[in-house]
Amino acid sequence: MRSKDIIDYAMNENDPLCMKVVTKFTEVLGVECGNFALLTLPYAGIYLLGGVVNGIEKYLKSKEGSQVLMTAICNKGRLKEFCQKSFPVFIINSGIEVGIRGAIEKAKREVMKKN
Numbered sequence: 001m002r003s004k005d006i007i008d009y010a011m012n013e014n015d016p017l018c019m020k021v022v023t024k025f026t027e028v029l030g031v032e033c034g035n036f037a038l039l040t041l042p043y044a045g046i047y048l049l050g051g052v053v054n055g056i057e058k059y060l061k062s063k064e065g066s067q068v069l070m071t072a073i074c075n076k077g078r079l080k081e082f083c084q085k086s087f088p089v090f091i092i093n094s095g096i097e098v099g100i101r102g103a104i105e106k107a108k109r110e111v112m113k114k115n
Helices: 005-010 018-041 053-054 057-062 064-073 079-087 098-114
Strands: 046-050 089-091
Touching: 005 018, 005 053, 005 098, 018 046, 018 057, 018 079, 046 079, 053 057, 057 064, 057 089, 064 079, 064 089
Parallel strands: 046 089
Antiparallel strands: none
């Protein structure tokens, strides 16, 4: 079974085992985002995007899913409150072409440097 199938069964068929996989993935994603946030201090926010995030977006935006994600991100011992207050989390719509927009912005900045 491919990850796409697992996500599909979890999101569309409410398969309990597949939902456990999605929940565990959300926990792991949250833990790693929280670890990386403490290393890089992204005060402007943590931005989630990509294939799997888009596939489980409905779950991530649900009360249960957002609680699982935020608990995992902020479960950093005495830094819990700091994480909760400092790092907002955003889910980027799959229709936004982040890579292309980033390349355009970089090109504009390079042109401005030369002028």
